[in-house]
Amino acid sequence: QVQLVESGGGLVQPGGSLRLSCAASGSIFSINAMGWYRQGPGKQRELVAGITSGGRTNYGDSVKGRFTISRDNAKDTVYLQMNSLKPEDTAVYYCNAVEVHTSWGTIISLWGQGTQVTVSS
16 A cells, blocks of 8 residues: 655744655655645645655745755655744645556555644744
């Protein structure tokens, strides 16, 4: 079974930092792109950041300059370093993997279970 497991969420004060991790497990040969999405209360899910297997990144406008996505291809793990957090960053953060090549086939899109990030004083 292939799955994504997120960790690192929690409660942080405005201006603080958190680092999220997402590890893919199972019989995985390779993963094309990985990324983070978030869904705040009463809002639609939105892209936070994405990274390709080659290291090309893209960010949502609201997090540019504050968040940094990185990836360890050998560990099938993606990270999200979040700095200068604001209350509006409060959301459930979901990890996503695109084109997961496994020993039995390709998964087009795989999602993690989500991790809560709350920014509040």
